[in-house]
Amino acid sequence: MMPPFQIKFMPESRIIEAESGTSLLHAAAQAEIFIKSGCGSKGSCGACKVVVLSGEPLVIGTGSLTPEQLSEGVRLACQTMIQGDMTVEVPLESRLKEHQVLMGDVQKGILQESDHDLLEKFGHQPLATKLRISLSAPTLTENTSDWARLSMEIRRVLKTGEKPVDIPLSVLKNLPEALRKANWDVSVTLTDIDNGITVTHVEAGNDNPPxxxxxxxxxxxxxxxxxxxxxxxxxxxxxxxxxxxxxxxxxxxxxxxxxxxxxxxxxxxxxxxxxxxxxxxxxxxxxxxxxxxxxxxxxxxxxxxxxxxxxxxxxxxxxxxxxxxxxxxxxxxxxxxxxxxxxxxxxxxFPSVASYVGGDIISGTMVTDLANGEDIILFIDIGTNGEIVLGNTDWLVSCACSAGPSFEGGGITFGMRAMPGAIERVVIDPETLDVALKVISKTLPVGICGSGLVDCLSKLLEAGIIDRVGNFQMGHSANSARLRATSDDKEFVLAWADQAGGGKDVVITENDVKNTIRAKGAIYAGIRTLLNMVSVEMDMISRIIIAGGFGNYLNVQDSVQIGLLPDIEEERFEFIGNASIKGARLALLSQNAWREAKELGQKMTYVELSVGPTFMDEYVSALFLPHTDFSLFPSCT
Ligand code: FES
The missing domain is CATH 3.30.420.480 (Domain of unknown function (DUF4445))
Incomplete structure (x- = not known):
């Protein structure tokens, strides 16, 4: 077998060993460098561009790379196979961004007051516990088996009643030694769910928490x-x-x-x-x-x-x-x-409801406490799919609308997730078209995140740079160099190269604007379709709760101005960050919460939007800023 080759990734200078025939995409992941892969390695999306600085790989496809790019060493990582030592540069725009973005909730202090209240409400009774038990050693006259001795004591301490106490074979096999080595003073780990208690571990007695x-x-x-x-x-x-x-x-x-x-x-x-x-x-x-x-x-x-x-x-x-x-x-x-x-x-x-409303939404719904009150609540999780849940204690309906990846930075020329370097706010002077930006972590801008995109669209519209269907107005009176036509699109420069982190102009193109309008249109149409189905008017909704990292930075006014969110009082919106993991924590800590999660899965009705014309009609009407029906957006003029 051929020895592995050394692949060096730049600019980190990270070296890994990879076998012949491995794609650069896989090798990079091995090196913990994550490259975008929009088409699943089919060579068609062009997202995985890298630059081969040295080495002679086997190139099985070049997709839409231009002769100029090829002459500069640009290759598609998914189509480039290792057959010798190589040095490869992975440019910023081809990378999935750094990890710190994921921890947004964590950096802000993981739990909110409401999370503690919710645990109190459901009751703190975790899915697993630990118990310290001191047993009497067996004698010739008191000679019950090890397992009977242990299980009886567990039953006595926990007052389990009829609930069975069980032990898997692997734990049983180690039980005699564990008990004797610990001199009959042991800590047992137990899972405790509806159908019984199971001993999952026995160790020397200690007071460490589970x-x-x-x-x-x-x-x-x-x-x-x-x-x-x-x-x-x-x-x-x-x-x-x-x-x-x-x-x-x-x-x-x-x-x-x-x-x-x-x-x-x-x-x-x-x-x-x-x-x-x-x-x-x-x-x-x-x-x-x-x-x-x-x-x-x-x-x-x-x-x-x-x-x-x-x-x-x-x-x-x-x-x-x-x-x-x-x-x-x-x-x-x-x-x-x-x-x-x-x-x-x-x-x-977590249980799911349907193919496109999954356990993460059940988990989030549980955190909103939506199903335990009379008030009608709308819960939206915005990501690649916009998942929407509407209801109260009596009924729950849900749907999923394919918003596309725009709000997570996908399909947008300088799109990125909400992390340092991402533009999150945009101010445009309507007279001069001068721009002021707010960038996450106050660094130089390298791209624009979902909330920045929403803000940007709202400001482009307000400044008259785009019209209500997203067309660029090239004849804008400011006659600014920021508004320009390229060979295949029109674009507006948000940051000039010398003030940008990536060393090139950060722009938003007409195509980016249209993609964002389609994304917001899908989410708003999903909301309207659900409301229509259950004959609920917008003003009957007491709260709109938004989950997802994107929501953390979202400006409600701008979201309403572009028709992403319904035009209701700002006080009725609430943002809860990563609801999915909050629900997972809650379930871990509360058997009642876990039971509720399972019930929610049964109770929620899933609405398939592709059935019937309603969603499509709503969607077409929403491909406008804010909407073709202005009466739905009274605050937008
Ligand atoms: S992943 Fe799409 S071209 Fe490589």
């Missing part, structure tokens, strides 16, 4: 919280890109990859399990813990992410009539999933 993991499995990012199950405190947290990104940016391209054959399904499953395990390992080291200290995990993800995490074939999710394999997921021992926690600890995945 820990659990709340996991948010996002399509783009994965976040893990370490939760002290005794106190409810989030002790540590880690976040990273989902390593599945190398198989495609969105769920559809990943499904296409996964269903090719059993090996690829396993490969994509391992990618997300590895992502989670690396985060767990970092926490272990930081907190000086061992895998055996983690006694439960709750994972929230969309339906595709959940199926891929468990290795369940997701093919029918993308084929009409879009049926998931399961909506309720049995709790599974960690050893069967491959997580680096106590092998017999249970991994609980």
């Amino acid at each position: 820990y659990g993991l709340a996991i948010d499995i996002g399509t783009t990012t994965v976040v893990v919280y370490l939760v002290n199950l005794s106190t409810g405190e989030v002790v540590d947290q880690q976040g990273s890109y989902n390593k599945q990104a190398k198989f495609g940016d969105d769920v559809i391209t990943r499904i296409v990859y996964a269903v090719e054959n059993a090996e690829q399904l396993q490969e994509i499953r391992i990618a997300v399990v590895d992502t989670i395990n690396e985060l767990i390992d970092k926490i272990l080291v930081r907190q000086s813990l061992t895998c055996n200290d983690f006694s439960a995990a709750v994972a929230a993800g969309n339906t595709t992410m959940t199926q891929l995490f468990l290795g369940v074939d997701p093919r029918y999710i993308r084929l009409e009539p879009y049926i998931p394999t399961m909506t309720n997921v049995p709790s599974i021992p960690a050893k069967d999933v491959g997580l680096h926690i106590l092998p017999e600890a249970l991994v609980h995945c």
